[in-house]
Amino acid sequence: MPTIYIDGTAYEVEEGKNLLEACLNLGLDLPYFCWHPSMGSIGSCRQCAMVQYQNEEDTRGRIVMGCMTPVTDGARLSLQGDTASEFRESVIESLMLNHPHDCPVCAEGGECHLQDMTVMVGHRDRNYRGKKNTHRNQYLGPLINHEMNRCISCYRCVRFYRDYAGGTDLAALASHDHVYFGRHQDGVLQSEFAGNLVEVCPTGVFTDKPLVDDYSRKWDLQSAPSICVGCAVGCNTSPGERYGRLKRIQNRYNQQVNGYFLCDRGRFGADFVNSESRLNFAGVRQEDGSDKGSYKAIRADDALSEVAGLCQQGTVAGIGSPRASVEANYLLRRFVGTKHFSNGMSDVESALVNQILETLKNTRAISPSIHQIESADAVLILGEDVSNTAPRLALALREAARNKGRELAAEMRLEPWMDAAIKNLAQDQYSPIFIAGVHENRLNDIAEAGVSLAPDDIARLGFAIAAEISGGRAIDAVENLDADLSALAGTIASTLKAAKNPLIVSGSSLLNSAVIESAAAVADVLSNEQENVFLSLSVPECNSVGTAMLGEGMSFKDMMDSASQGNIDTLIVLENDLYRRAPSEDVDKLLENIKQLVVLDSLDNATLSKSQIALPTATFAESEGTMVSSEGRAQRYYPVFVAEDDRLASWQWLSELGQVLGLSGFDQLEHFDQVEQTCAGEIPALSGIASAAPDHEFRNRGLKIPRQPARYSGRTAMRADVSVHEPKQPVDDETPLSFSMEGLGVGQPSSLMTSSWSPGWNSNQSIQKFQDEAGGAIKGGSSGVRLIESGQSLGDGLNAHTRSVPTAFHPSDTESLLIPVYRVFGSDELSSQAPAIAEMSGDAQFVISSESAAKLEVVDGDGVSANINGVEVTLEACVDPSLAEGCVGFTTGMPGTESLVATAVGLIVSLRKADSWQRRKPQLIATDNPNAPTVTNQQSLQSGVSHV
Amino acid sequence: MSEQQLIQSDIALSAEEIQQIDAELAHMPQKSGAAIDALKIVQRQRGWISDESLMAIARYLDMSPEALEGVATFYNLIYRQPVGNKVVLFCDSVSCWICGCDGVKQKISEKLGVDYGETTADNQYTLIPVPCLGACDKAPVMMVGDDLHTNLNNEKIDQIFSGQVSTTASTTESTAESTTTSEEEGS
Amino acid sequence: MNNSLIENSTTENPLIEKVLTRNIGPDLKPTDMTAYEANGGYRALHKVMSGMSSEDCLEVIKASNLRGRGGAGFPTGMKWSFVPMGDKCSPGHKYLVCNADEMEPGTFKDRLLMECDPHQLIEGMILAAYTIEADRSYIFIRGEYVVAIERLEQALADCYKKGYLGENILGSGYDLEMHVHTSAGRYICGEETALINALEGKRANPRAKPPFPQVSGLWGRPTIVNNVETLCNISHIIDKGPEWFQSLGLGEDAGTKLYGASGHVKTPGCWELPIGTPVREILEKHAGGMADGRKLKGFLPGGGSTDFLVEEHLDLPMDYGSIGAAGSRMGTGTMIILDNQTCPIGMVLNLIRFFAHESCGFCTPCREGLPWTRQVLEDIEAGHGRKEDLDTLLRQVKYIGAIGNTHCALAPGAMEPLQSALKYFQSDFEAHVEQGCCPYSRPLENQRGEST
Numbered sequence A: 001m002p003t004i005y006i007d008g009t010a011y012e013v014e015e016g017k018n019l020l021e022a023c024l025n026l027g028l029d030l031p032y033f034c035w036h037p038s039m040g041s042i043g044s045c046r047q048c049a050m051v052q053y054q055n056e057e058d059t060r061g062r063i064v065m066g067c068m069t070p071v072t073d074g075a076r077l078s079l080q081g082d083t084a085s086e087f088r089e090s091v092i093e094s095l096m097l098n099h100p101h102d103c104p105v106c107a108e109g110g111e112c113h114l115q116d117m118t119v120m121v122g123h124r125d126r127n128y129r130g131k132k133n134t135h136r137n138q139y140l141g142p143l144i145n146h147e148m149n150r151c152i153s154c155y156r157c158v159r160f161y162r163d164y165a166g167g168t169d170l171a172a173l174a175s176h177d178h179v180y181f182g183r184h185q186d187g188v189l190q191s192e193f194a195g196n197l198v199e200v201c202p203t204g205v206f207t208d209k210p211l212v213d214d215y216s217r218k219w220d221l222q223s224a225p226s227i228c229v230g231c232a233v234g235c236n237t238s239p240g241e242r243y244g245r246l247k248r249i250q251n252r253y254n255q256q257v258n259g260y261f262l263c264d265r266g267r268f269g270a271d272f273v274n275s276e277s278r279l280n281f282a283g284v285r286q287e288d289g290s291d292k293g294s295y296k297a298i299r300a301d302d303a304l305s306e307v308a309g310l311c312q313q314g315t316v317a318g319i320g321s322p323r324a325s326v327e328a329n330y331l332l333r334r335f336v337g338t339k340h341f342s343n344g345m346s347d348v349e350s351a352l353v354n355q356i357l358e359t360l361k362n363t364r365a366i367s368p369s370i371h372q373i374e375s376a377d378a379v380l381i382l383g384e385d386v387s388n389t390a391p392r393l394a395l396a397l398r399e400a401a402r403n404k405g406r407e408l409a410a411e412m413r414l415e416p417w418m419d420a421a422i423k424n425l426a427q428d429q430y431s432p433i434f435i436a437g438v439h440e441n442r443l444n445d446i447a448e449a450g451v452s453l454a455p456d457d458i459a460r461l462g463f464a465i466a467a468e469i470s471g472g473r474a475i476d477a478v479e480n481l482d483a484d485l486s487a488l489a490g491t492i493a494s495t496l497k498a499a500k501n502p503l504i505v506s507g508s509s510l511l512n513s514a515v516i517e518s519a520a521a522v523a524d525v526l527s528n529e530q531e532n533v534f535l536s537l538s539v540p541e542c543n544s545v546g547t548a549m550l551g552e553g554m555s556f557k558d559m560m561d562s563a564s565q566g567n568i569d570t571l572i573v574l575e576n577d578l579y580r581r582a583p584s585e586d587v588d589k590l591l592e593n594i595k596q597l598v599v600l601d602s603l604d605n606a607t608l609s610k611s612q613i614a615l616p617t618a619t620f621a622e623s624e625g626t627m628v629s630s631e632g633r634a635q636r637y638y639p640v641f642v643a644e645d646d647r648l649a650s651w652q653w654l655s656e657l658g659q660v661l662g663l664s665g666f667d668q669l670e671h672f673d674q675v676e677q678t679c680a681g682e683i684p685a686l687s688g689i690a691s692a693a694p695d696h697e698f699r700n701r702g703l704k705i706p707r708q709p710a711r712y713s714g715r716t717a718m719r720a721d722v723s724v725h726e727p728k729q730p731v732d733d734e735t736p737l738s739f740s741m742e743g744l745g746v747g748q749p750s751s752l753m754t755s756s757w758s759p760g761w762n763s764n765q766s767i768q769k770f771q772d773e774a775g776g777a778i779k780g781g782s783s784g785v786r787l788i789e790s791g792q793s794l795g796d797g798l799n800a801h802t803r804s805v806p807t808a809f810h811p812s813d814t815e816s817l818l819i820p821v822y823r824v825f826g827s828d829e830l831s832s833q834a835p836a837i838a839e840m841s842g843d844a845q846f847v848i849s850s851e852s853a854a855k856l857e858v859v860d861g862d863g864v865s866a867n868i869n870g871v872e873v874t875l876e877a878c879v880d881p882s883l884a885e886g887c888v889g890f891t892t893g894m895p896g897t898e899s900l901v902a903t904a905v906g907l908i909v910s911l912r913k914a915d916s917w918q919r920r921k922p923q924l925i926a927t928d929n930p931n932a933p934t935v936t937n938q939q940s941l942q943s944g945v946s947h948v
Numbered sequence B: 001m002s003e004q005q006l007i008q009s010d011i012a013l014s015a016e017e018i019q020q021i022d023a024e025l026a027h028m029p030q031k032s033g034a035a036i037d038a039l040k041i042v043q044r045q046r047g048w049i050s051d052e053s054l055m056a057i058a059r060y061l062d063m064s065p066e067a068l069e070g071v072a073t074f075y076n077l078i079y080r081q082p083v084g085n086k087v088v089l090f091c092d093s094v095s096c097w098i099c100g101c102d103g104v105k106q107k108i109s110e111k112l113g114v115d116y117g118e119t120t121a122d123n124q125y126t127l128i129p130v131p132c133l134g135a136c137d138k139a140p141v142m143m144v145g146d147d148l149h150t151n152l153n154n155e156k157i158d159q160i161f162s163g164q165v166s167t168t169a170s171t172t173e174s175t176a177e178s179t180t181t182s183e184e185e186g187s
Numbered sequence C: 001m002n003n004s005l006i007e008n009s010t011t012e013n014p015l016i017e018k019v020l021t022r023n024i025g026p027d028l029k030p031t032d033m034t035a036y037e038a039n040g041g042y043r044a045l046h047k048v049m050s051g052m053s054s055e056d057c058l059e060v061i062k063a064s065n066l067r068g069r070g071g072a073g074f075p076t077g078m079k080w081s082f083v084p085m086g087d088k089c090s091p092g093h094k095y096l097v098c099n100a101d102e103m104e105p106g107t108f109k110d111r112l113l114m115e116c117d118p119h120q121l122i123e124g125m126i127l128a129a130y131t132i133e134a135d136r137s138y139i140f141i142r143g144e145y146v147v148a149i150e151r152l153e154q155a156l157a158d159c160y161k162k163g164y165l166g167e168n169i170l171g172s173g174y175d176l177e178m179h180v181h182t183s184a185g186r187y188i189c190g191e192e193t194a195l196i197n198a199l200e201g202k203r204a205n206p207r208a209k210p211p212f213p214q215v216s217g218l219w220g221r222p223t224i225v226n227n228v229e230t231l232c233n234i235s236h237i238i239d240k241g242p243e244w245f246q247s248l249g250l251g252e253d254a255g256t257k258l259y260g261a262s263g264h265v266k267t268p269g270c271w272e273l274p275i276g277t278p279v280r281e282i283l284e285k286h287a288g289g290m291a292d293g294r295k296l297k298g299f300l301p302g303g304g305s306t307d308f309l310v311e312e313h314l315d316l317p318m319d320y321g322s323i324g325a326a327g328s329r330m331g332t333g334t335m336i337i338l339d340n341q342t343c344p345i346g347m348v349l350n351l352i353r354f355f356a357h358e359s360c361g362f363c364t365p366c367r368e369g370l371p372w373t374r375q376v377l378e379d380i381e382a383g384h385g386r387k388e389d390l391d392t393l394l395r396q397v398k399y400i401g402a403i404g405n406t407h408c409a410l411a412p413g414a415m416e417p418l419q420s421a422l423k424y425f426q427s428d429f430e431a432h433v434e435q436g437c438c439p440y441s442r443p444l445e446n447q448r449g450e451s452t
């Protein structure tokens, strides 16, 4: 370990770091802007200046940029000396020449890195007498606000957006002190990672638009550690609340999972918590002759006894949900009995998730964390469009692609943080990524090769690769494989074999078990030869894995059969819209065959409107629970604020029901920890969840952990219209967190970090104060616990594969194979209820090939109809020239296609042009189209001038 | 997601432009490498780079309009606003300044009725300042179109622009930058 | 012809051996292939292609003590020796780039060499490329040099025809492509790493070093960037040997140099003289001394980004070491003369305005600091200056002026005239502030008044 001397003190530092990292890791405050732990150094802001001396005799030294200077043994440096301090102050003073003095009205105020750094260098007085440059701002869509006047040109936005996240529609424009970061014209930012600009920008240029429209300061936000419910990746979040409203989602650093970044579905989709269609009170259905009926609000107690009454009359069955917590599912299962419990997935989905679970348990490959995925040096993606089904994972794959550059750099002895140098060196060379999908996706730009194939053919390619790798030993060659594919299989096989950390990505989204099996086969034969083989399998929902781990219960079909035989009197549905799980006729029939339906859910939906009794549940933001991500990582989320009105966490409703009914053991299931521990004790696969986070008795040096920051203001003022007396803060008996600012929020385990703050570091950049090294794990370890350890069962992994290689798909001239297509905005049930996401998502579509489009004589935006299972479905056409031959896609989970994913898979349909169709008016500013009537910039813009 | 499709623009690249761009591409390992050349080629044909031209080039080079805009707005000699038939590149660098270019500039402005960044009413000339033209021993100098004019004085300006009647200029904002930056009172 | 460049550039002096300008007559006619070859052109190329190895060439250039003529004066042979050669280089292209982006205020030498003797440059480039085993080469030339571009294109076509370029040059087995790239205009493109970005079709932000272009430059491959004048010397050195080249210089430095003078001197122009010729000789003998009625106040020895020198420095030899020791830089060797009737603050303001506009906008001190400096100078020049403004300027010089404080050398270069003006012309600054106006009457017309 090199020793460096800073202002006369000797420090041991890690090799291969730059001086800025070294200082931060030592806990020293060195201001910076352009450097980012995930993006490395470019040396543009010149803020991290230090003085380096040549030797002990050298008293003048010279200014060096900390972020651009490697640590060297014996280096003599000054951080505090006048030369360095004065220079750093000059830099801030320069940045302030044009920066508006609008902190009071700036959404970044109070968590602004520029504010922090300004205070840190001690700059105060303005010497510049000139005018400030001002810019016109752009309309960037419903998610992000643009206020260019605040820009300090650190280049972080474009480095993140373009270089890191692969976006194309944001760039640095113009030059000298007119540099401008924006789009070519006003319009919606196209990257699904745009929201990270809010956190990446060290000042208030890019801000969270929904937050700005319903604004609170960071110091007035109550936060708790949470987990994103947008998909199965399980990103860690820090939601912020005030006035009973979820104001925003901020990234919560977890080195193993999301690191510093989230996707926009996660960041902006959580707004469903504030939806108008939230249920506030329990309701009893009153028949009013209409189909829907109406509901009479009843007191929670009465609702409980009503439900208890129903449950005493005959058999009760329960349907759980992959979007509800492990604990809520467990309690429902316990409440209705294992025999009468279904996990709430569609039958197709349930089989696939179980297959995945079994695969991960039995394979010798590692189920990698997102962080491990970033270390892959060769990737094969079979069938999964991760950009839309697991976006954060797609971002990790982009990072993996850059490993090639790091390799080249290492050969030239360049440090891995020399970002620009590596980029210049590598140019467009990436670590190999091979993609077989039903259509091209947003990762194809960095792919070494991509093919569009029907699902069965993807599986065949996968098996062929496995056969190549095993040299025909473990897996038989795939018959009748087309010569091109065969050659491709050979290339992929040798590339994967040559890699140090090969990664196979697949998942359930194509609803094709052979695809998953082929991915597993590749991983397994690779594991015969290599140690670090990664197999990442995506599943549909935030807790699909956790729910599946409860064990197989009744299938949907079992449930239907049972009901039709009159064996179910009362059905309790937990946080699940059955109309997304089975064809509506089937659901209707099921509901007709039972006597009563009780639904616990947070938002209105089709199933809920059929219930006799509806119980309003808390969302992830108002309750605690454990979810298991696709990696197999169990993670705990905590209530950010107390659920209003009669909302209760699902587990609580069920616990109380059990108690009202006097069910055995339910007196011991009164508290969350009891439920969770009982579940862990009873179900071996889930035994680990107890260690996902500390229990409610945990105290941080004797104190609870505050959800509110120390400067939380206006406890009395915020209710002044009601009473000027300070209300008693709600008590939290279930967790180690408190609903107040009292307590100790420093030094707790990372699973209990509510938000990130440190003296002098008010922005999210304060995270470095909680790490041993920049970009490393939070002190004390990354939160969450892995429930599936790889390579556990070293048994004969290969034989586990039945190797049922499907036959090749033969496209027909007249009909097409129906396949699901996913949209990051729109396919997910809950996030689609967030207004900003709804604005992004557009309508459901049939995705058709260019040939089909030509044959049907339709273009983008026309209507296309198909008869699916006897139902006429008409959707907008989206022409995708890359679609596999003979296929037609439907966008899943959107109005009009909700249940198709459960019902219409593998069907052959014939398409025709819709008889009558009203083209949708373009909702988004279509300024990319030169012929479009100009929706003029000026009108849609906010005023571009800030008065300072 | 709501991917906006770029709708084919009517203003495609001409065969001649494509041929010239292809010639440049032959020297480039990456298509985007010819960005500046392509902008210059199209500008030579069309006088300036309109949004439509920019998008046509971007499409041809497989670049996003943003990436190409970043390049186009970086360079002084790519015009993102219409210019006159000829651009007057007036050197206002140090040697020319010492030798009195300010007065010559004033003369041109009077003669043509334009200031920097403006185009004459008859669309003949756009006046733009340029860094040192490398002819300092004959200062002051300027280029009108492709022609260099040296040792400028008032008479010469009269000769060069003889026949030009002074009228009010059309209002073109700044010169080569699309990002308009105006000045606002500071505090 | 409109762009006849330098009428006064050919002051005959039989004692001085003309090397780079030997083909350039008073009429400034371009030298075509026939004329060039008739005067010994491509002799060096033949010599090398029929038996000299790259190592041989490198040794000759190293021994010649040739230093870069682009401004920094880095020894050319040493620069070339950093290029990985033979098996030590990973497979792929290597590049030689000629920096013909001449845009340094007050600099007008490369234009002359390219317009009047394009083959001299091309021959030098072929030899340079051969020495570093490059197979691709570019001439990166500013777009305004219309005539030079045309003539270089013509010369290149002639070379391809004669087999001096392309595959298997003169049967040697060596292949080289050469291409003219015209810039879209920006001073920063002259900075070699920014130039590389511009060649890649990108925004011309300079790159951080390391890695140096010699190992990772154009498209990540080994690349050498040299100035036009530097490259023009190569064929002569190969042809006549390093000792001859060394003998041309008057002092420590080797070879000849294109010197120039602009401003209010009697005969502004550009002359090839032995490197190390005293300033006074250039100014008084070649430039004819100050224009009538004007006195020397100071001069920038080598373009707009060099420090002012004054009368006391007139007897210094114009070479890297002497000018450096006096606190300035020889830079491009083309002097800008400040006379006693021209306001030094106005002149510095003009330069700072240029540099502020030409900043690429990448790093803070340059992007923000230069416009600030410009604003202060504008105030002073307009008579709104305050006493404390001088401190501000001193602070700006300290903040922006040191290499390393900024990402590239543009901003420190921009500070050089200002910092030296503050030293030599302090009383002028004070007078502006005290009198509340500029004490100099601004020159509003070309007072030299010649007509061509």
Ligand SMILES: Cc1cc2nc3c(=O)[nH]c(=O)nc-3n(C[C@H](O)[C@H](O)[C@H](O)COP(=O)(O)O)c2cc1C
Pocket (backbone or CB within 6 Å): C067, C068, C069, C070, C071, C072, C073, C074, C076, C099, C100, C101, C102, C103, C104, C187, C188, C189, C190, C191, C192, C193, C225, C226, C227, C228, C230, C231, C408, C409, C410
């Ligand atoms: C801002 C800036 C502008 C420059 N402009 C030029 C130029 O126009 N021409 C040139 O030859 N060198 C220029 N240089 C110097 C080059 O970076 C580089 O040092 C030179 O081309 C190397 O060639 P040489 O070794 O032959 O001198 C410039 C440097 C800087 C920092």
Ligand code: SF4
Pocket (backbone or CB within 6 Å): A020, A031, A032, A033, A034, A035, A041, A042, A043, A044, A045, A046, A047, A048, A049, A065, A066, A067, A068
């Ligand atoms: S330039 Fe470096 S130099 Fe600046 S942070 Fe940015 S962090 Fe540093």
Ligand code: FES
Pocket (backbone or CB within 6 Å): B091, B092, B093, B094, B095, B096, B097, B132, B133, B134, B135, B136, B137, B139, B140, B141, C105, C106, C107
């Ligand atoms: S200063 Fe104008 S040509 Fe050089």
